[in-house]
Amino acid sequence: MGTPGQEIFTTADGLAVPAVTEEGMREVDRIAVEDTGPALFQMMENAGRNLALQAIDMMGPAWASSKVVVLAGTGGNGGGGICAARHLANRGADVTLSVTRVEGLGEVPAYQRHVFLGTQGREASVGELPADGVGLVIDALLGYSLKGAPRGAALEAIRWANACAAPKLSLDVPSGVNSTTGDTPGEYIKPAATLTLALPKTGLKAHLTGDLILADIGIPVACYQKMGLKYQSPFGAAYRVPLRQSDSAQGERAAISR
Ligand SMILES: NC(=O)C1=CN([C@@H]2O[C@H](COP(=O)(O)OP(=O)(O)OC[C@H]3O[C@@H](n4cnc5c(N)ncnc54)[C@H](O)[C@@H]3O)[C@@H](O)[C@H]2O)[C@H](O)CC1
Numbered sequence: 001m002g003t004p005g006q007e008i009f010t011t012a013d014g015l016a017v018p019a020v021t022e023e024g025m026r027e028v029d030r031i032a033v034e035d036t037g038p039a040l041f042q043m044m045e046n047a048g049r050n051l052a053l054q055a056i057d058m059m060g061p062a063w064a065s066s067k068v069v070v071l072a073g074t075g076g077n078g079g080g081g082i083c084a085a086r087h088l089a090n091r092g093a094d095v096t097l098s099v100t101r102v103e104g105l106g107e108v109p110a111y112q113r114h115v116f117l118g119t120q121g122r123e124a125s126v127g128e129l130p131a132d133g134v135g136l137v138i139d140a141l142l143g144y145s146l147k148g149a150p151r152g153a154a155l156e157a158i159r160w161a162n163a164c165a166a167p168k169l170s171l172d173v174p175s176g177v178n179s180t181t182g183d184t185p186g187e188y189i190k191p192a193a194t195l196t197l198a199l200p201k202t203g204l205k206a207h208l209t210g211d212l213i214l215a216d217i218g219i220p221v222a223c224y225q226k227m228g229l230k231y232q233s234p235f236g237a238a239y240r241v242p243l244r245q246s247d248s249a250q251g252e253r254a255a256i257s258r
Pocket residue numbers: 025028029040043044047073074075076077078079080141142143144145146147148149150151152154155171172173197198217
């Protein structure tokens with residue numbers, strides 16, 4: 001379920017965390033949904049809440065007066081972004097949500113949007129997004145189900161984000177990056193940080209992710225054991241922990257910054 005490549009992900013304490021391919025992560029999801037839990041609604045809520053907290057950390061003390069733009073796709077990745085948009089708006093942040101195709105939203109992401117619509121947050125199409133004054137862009141366009149080069153409304157949103165000077169925070173995987181291989185078949189987001197869910201993905205190369213943070217979405221150890229993964233929880237008392245990658249690109253980055 002892990003490898004290709006020699007990706008080794010470790011916490012600051014040196015604990016190794018197993019990486020999974022798209023197929024491996026789908027299997028985690030399947031076991032959770034059909035057997036151990038949590039349900040998709042719960043996992044997405046945990047993802048979105050962690051994402052909102054990470055966004056607040058990135059914006060610093062001025063977060064409540066910063067403009068946040070949340071770019072959301074139609075699938076599970078978008079659902080986490082919409083959930084984060086609600087948590088931020090509930091706290092009085094200035095949030096604009098842009099969903100690529102509202103009519104294409106899956107059931108759980110559509111429910112997340114229904115809840116978001118009860119907040120003070122705004123919705124806008126990509127063409128209506130502010131050109132400047134944005135403090136943070138949350139990238140929840142495409143996750144581990146990316147197939148080929150981004151196209152259509154997702155591509156338009158990636159282009160808008162890449163032209164925007166604000167730092168980006170990607171959910172699970174930078175949109176446009178293949179979560180298994182790290183390939184970029186077309187345009188892709190270049191984030192300052194990536195918050196990945198449950199387990200790191202094999203394609204999360206250091207030169208693509210910015211800071212890499214792992215978020216707990218409530219999956220029990222039994223789920224990973226059923227997959228035969230050697231897993232020890234890296235979270236301790238936290239819900240988010242920074243990870244280090246030891247792929248060759250990180251070596252290159254370290255060499256450049258020395
Ligand atoms: N256990 C977990 O880790 C959980 C992860 N979650 C998040 O869900 C996504 C995966 O969700 P999924 O619905 O499978 O798909 P995506 O959101 O990645 O993609 C949505 C949608 O995008 C379309 N698409 C695919 N390729 C392209 C392309 N090249 N251009 C344009 N559009 C494209 C396609 O139609 C897809 O359906 C995972 O990454 C996590 O963020 C859940 O929150 C729950 C548990």
